[in-house]
Amino acid sequence: MSGMDWIVPVILTVITAATPLVFAGIGELITEKSGVLNLGVEGMMVVGAVTAFVTATVTGSYILAVLAAALSGAFMAFLFGILTLSLMANQVATGLALTLFGVGLSALIGQDFVGVPVDAIAKLNIPGLSDLPVVGPIIFGQDPLVYLSLVIVALVSWFLYKTKAGLILRAVGDSHDAAHSIGYSVIGIRYLAVMFGGAMSGIGGAYLSLAYTPMWAENMTAGRGWIALALIVFATWKPGLVLIGAYMFGGITILQLHAQAAGLDLPSQILSMLPYVATVVVLVLISKDESRIRKHAPACIGKIFHPAA
Amino acid sequence: METEGAQTPRLELRGITKAYPGVLANDSINLKILPGEIHALLGENGAGKSTLVKIIYGVLKADSGDMYWDGNPLDIPNPHAARKTGIGMIFQHFSLFEAMTVTENIALGLPGRQNMADLAKRITEISENYGLPLQPDRHVHTLSVGEKQRIEIVRCLLQNPKLLIMDEPTSVLTPQEADKMFETLRRLADEGVSILYISHKLDEIKSLCHKATILRGGKYISECDPTVETAKSLAEMMIGTNLTAPKHTDDAKRGAVRLKAHNLSLESTDQFGVDLNLLNFEVHGGEILGIAGVAGNGQVELLEVLSGESRAENAEQLLFDQQPIGKLNPIERRKMGIAFVPEDRLGHGSVPDMSLVDNAFLSAYSPKKLISNGLIDTRKTTDYAEKIVEKFDVRTAGVSHTAGSLSGGNLQKFIVGREMLQSPQLIIIAHPTWGVDAGAAAAIHQAIIDLAAEGAAILVVSQDLDELFAISNRIAVIAEGRLSVARAVQELTIEEIGLLMGGTTGTADKKEIESVA
Numbered sequence: 160m161s162g163m164d165w166i167v168p169v170i171l172t173v174i175t176a177a178t179p180l181v182f183a184g185i186g187e188l189i190t191e192k193s194g195v196l197n198l199g200v201e202g203m204m205v206v207g208a209v210t211a212f213v214t215a216t217v218t219g220s221y222i223l224a225v226l227a228a229a230l231s232g233a234f235m236a237f238l239f240g241i242l243t244l245s246l247m248a249n250q251v252a253t254g255l256a257l258t259l260f261g262v263g264l265s266a267l268i269g270q271d272f273v274g275v276p277v278d279a280i281a282k283l284n285i286p287g288l289s290d291l292p293v294v295g296p297i298i299f300g301q302d303p304l305v306y307l308s309l310v311i312v313a314l315v316s317w318f319l320y321k322t323k324a325g326l327i328l329r330a331v332g333d334s335h336d337a338a339h340s341i342g343y344s345v346i347g348i349r350y351l352a353v354m355f356g357g358a359m360s361g362i363g364g365a366y367l368s369l370a371y372t373p374m375w376a377e378n379m380t381a382g383r384g385w386i387a388l389a390l391i392v393f394a395t396w397k398p399g400l401v402l403i404g405a406y407m408f409g410g411i412t413i414l415q416l417h418a419q420a421a422g423l424d425l426p427s428q429i430l431s432m433l434p435y436v437a438t439v440v441v442l443v444l445i446s447k448d449e450s451r452i453r454k455h456a457p458a459c460i461g462k463i464f465h466p467a468a
Numbered sequence: 469m470e471t472e473g474a475q476t477p478r479l480e481l482r483g484i485t486k487a488y489p490g491v492l493a494n495d496s497i498n499l500k501i502l503p504g505e506i507h508a509l510l511g512e513n514g515a516g517k518s519t520l521v522k523i524i525y526g527v528l529k530a531d532s533g534d535m536y537w538d539g540n541p542l543d544i545p546n547p548h549a550a551r552k553t554g555i556g557m558i559f560q561h562f563s564l565f566e567a568m569t570v571t572e573n574i575a576l577g578l579p580g581r582q583n584m585a586d587l588a589k590r591i592t593e594i595s596e597n598y599g600l601p602l603q604p605d606r607h608v609h610t611l612s613v614g615e616k617q618r619i620e621i622v623r624c625l626l627q628n629p630k631l632l633i634m635d636e637p638t639s640v641l642t643p644q645e646a647d648k649m650f651e652t653l654r655r656l657a658d659e660g661v662s663i664l665y666i667s668h669k670l671d672e673i674k675s676l677c678h679k680a681t682i683l684r685g686g687k688y689i690s691e692c693d694p695t696v697e698t699a700k701s702l703a704e705m706m707i708g709t710n711l712t713a714p715k716h717t718d719d720a721k722r723g724a725v726r727l728k729a730h731n732l733s734l735e736s737t738d739q740f741g742v743d744l745n746l747l748n749f750e751v752h753g754g755e756i757l758g759i760a761g762v763a764g765n766g767q768v769e770l771l772e773v774l775s776g777e778s779r780a781e782n783a784e785q786l787l788f789d790q791q792p793i794g795k796l797n798p799i800e801r802r803k804m805g806i807a808f809v810p811e812d813r814l815g816h817g818s819v820p821d822m823s824l825v826d827n828a829f830l831s832a833y834s835p836k837k838l839i840s841n842g843l844i845d846t847r848k849t850t851d852y853a854e855k856i857v858e859k860f861d862v863r864t865a866g867v868s869h870t871a872g873s874l875s876g877g878n879l880q881k882f883i884v885g886r887e888m889l890q891s892p893q894l895i896i897i898a899h900p901t902w903g904v905d906a907g908a909a910a911a912i913h914q915a916i917i918d919l920a921a922e923g924a925a926i927l928v929v930s931q932d933l934d935e936l937f938a939i940s941n942r943i944a945v946i947a948e949g950r951l952s953v954a955r956a957v958q959e960l961t962i963e964e965i966g967l968l969m970g971g972t973t974g975t976a977d978k979k980e981i982e983s984v985a
Contacts, residue, residue: 326575329565329567333566334563336563337563337565341547343576454567455567
């Protein structure tokens with residue numbers, strides 16, 4: 160049984176490490192599918208984290224906290240939208256600015272909350288089921304956000320490939336000029352996509368400050384927003400692969416901790432690099448097959464749309 | 469015609485006016501289209517044709533004027549409303565989504581929700597019914613230009629349009645493909661569909677259209693019956709002056725071989741590109757060699773290997789004045805007196821965000837000696853840019869404006885002018901009059917012929933057969949990366965060329981299907 164004792168906690172920690180990446184990744188996936196590159200994921204996550212933490216300590220309601228985090232992320236994304244979609248600023252520069260802004264803003268808001276303790280979001284507890292060995296804690300003993308993240312991936316996948324609205328979203332990302340000439344509101348659709356991306360990043364941040372490490376510390380996202388961005392390229396813009404990638408990247412983070420605990424003398428920096436190395440390798444591999452990129456990568460990503468007709 | 473005159477027009481425009489800062493794009497334009505009529509809209513670049521059809525289709529809003537549909541006032545705030553009314557439009561630049569399938573593309577242009585399987589069935593039905601073969605599950609980026617246009621047409625037909633607007637639909641088709649499309653259009657007209665047809669090709673308008681409305685400088689000039697006009701009289705109405713056909717150079721003046729391709733081959737790096745397969749041709753001094761062919765048969769690759777953007781397999785495959793140039797880069801080739809007008813105007817031909825002055829400098833600095841003491845000679849470069857603008861009638865507010873701000877036809881004139889005024893020994897020109905109106909096209913043709921008369925060797929790649937016949941001494945056809953033997957124009961007919969161009973496209977499609985599968 161000693162083998163089992165080791166495996167279950169590892170899987171549990173992988174799930175908690177992966178969930179924020181799932182949220183941020185799937186949100187940014189929708190943003191990018193609409194043809195917008197928002198590099199501000201890190202900033203939106205960290206603002207979501209502090210908003211959730213502050214709301215939870217002040218009101219005591221976790222539902223409110225998660226909602227507030229989603230709203231704060233969406234609001235950050237809305238600012239990004241005003242700058243890049245309405246005022247047509249460069250998306251890369253604006254995204255980077257959004258990250259810097261978010262990190263600073265969250266530190267300011269969270270000043271008085273550093274070191275304040277809060278309980279982690281309660282995990283599901285179904286008498287009988289949750290007590291089963293192995294499957295109990297893994298399948299029936301997660302917190303609600305983990306289940307929510309899986310539901311959202313399924314919904315996004317269904318939305319993108321089975322609904323007309325999803326088809327329109329992909330069309331806007333593929334050729335905004337063509338979409339405009341058919342009569343779709345490119346800017347309007349992109350606003351919605353960007354704000355959905357912000358809301359998801361916010362929830363991803365909330366998961367960090369409420370479940371992963373229930374506390375607030377400055378800059379607590381620690382680069383997870385960047386991993387989420389890398390994840391989308393890694394997944395070649397497919398929702399299912401975003402989920403798998405998030406668990407792989409989450410797993411690597413955890414592997415690093417457990418490797419150290421096991422006395423394996425591997426510099427932590429090497430392991431922190433792995434998600435990015437994996438992304439570079441995937442980029443090289445998919446670049447060889449152009450038709451794959453053409454089918455899945457949004458062709459208009461990062462391009463400014465001038466509705467000049 | 470008398471009985472039709474009493475009919476209520478399907479669409480009537482009265483006094484449509486649209487102003488942009490500094491230009492009156494449409495100045496109280498009137499237009500009447502009857503049911504079942506194929507109506508041509510004729511005019512030079514900048515005459516206001518595109519603006520007018522965009523207003524009809526709801527992409528733009530008129531400043532003033534009224535529209536009537538079957539006699540009732542009509543308001544079209546957006547393209548959705550246009551389609552609801554029964555107006556369909558086929559754009560000059562396709563409004564297609566490359567990453568999606570034929571069915572998905574069509575679904576995007578239809579209102580409401582569709583069952584994809586049903587839609588695919590309806591697409592197959594309509595496309596068979598009208599002789600427009602299409603495979604619903606293919607991804608658009610794997611299709612030929614002709615097939616892409618069929619998607620647009622089928623998309624319109626699925627909505628049972630009462631008025632179909634077509635913006636230069638044949639500019640990308642072979643003569644045979646165009647004939648097929650005319651059959652479809654005539655059949656639609658017989659079924660009562662009105663068609664508003666924009667084209668530069670006057671012969672086409674004469675054979676297809678019942679009526680023509682002519683615009684010039686944003687103003688309504690006249691309505692006429694194109695079947696009784698000649699191509700020349702139509703062109704003169706468009707440009708308002710008399711037109712003279714370009715004069716051929718004398719074949720006797722043909723000089724020594726300047727450019728020689730010997731078993732020129734190139735493996736394309738693009739998955740959807742075409743490999744060049746053992747091309748052989750010669751261009752003499754004082755000669756214009758025309759290369760005809762349907763887009764996507766190796767023209768892009770040929771132009772790249774000629775310009776030096778890609779290199780030949782070995783240097784001797786390409787000789788300029790007996791010297792091997794196959795491995796030289798574009799700058800080295802330009803220094804030898806070779807000039808290029810690339811196919812892609814924005815990107816290859818110019819830097820869109822740079823001024824015309826800077827763009828003039830970029831390719832002409834060496835032959836025009838625009839550098840002094842290692843610095844850009846601004847005075848001289850500006851003079852050169854202004855000379856191009858003046859000689860080639862480029863309509864721009866000034867040479868300090870960016871290349872990207874010019875309309876397509878004007879940018880084309882600028883790029884052609886920039887290359888021709890360098891007095892090159894050899895010039896490679898892709899689609900010299902692409903998007904340029906009849907008057908300016910005649911001027912460009914004359915300039916090309918004059919340059920040849922001075923002894924330069926000229927190679928022209930074009931899809932416009934009328935153009936190639938008007939200026940070339942000899943014509944060769946490129947199809948699937950192979951080049952036919954060049955023959956003197958006097959010995960050739962358009963039909964023969966058309967067959968050479970189209971005879972192989974069927975196999976090209978098959979090859980594409982295989983490469984996708």
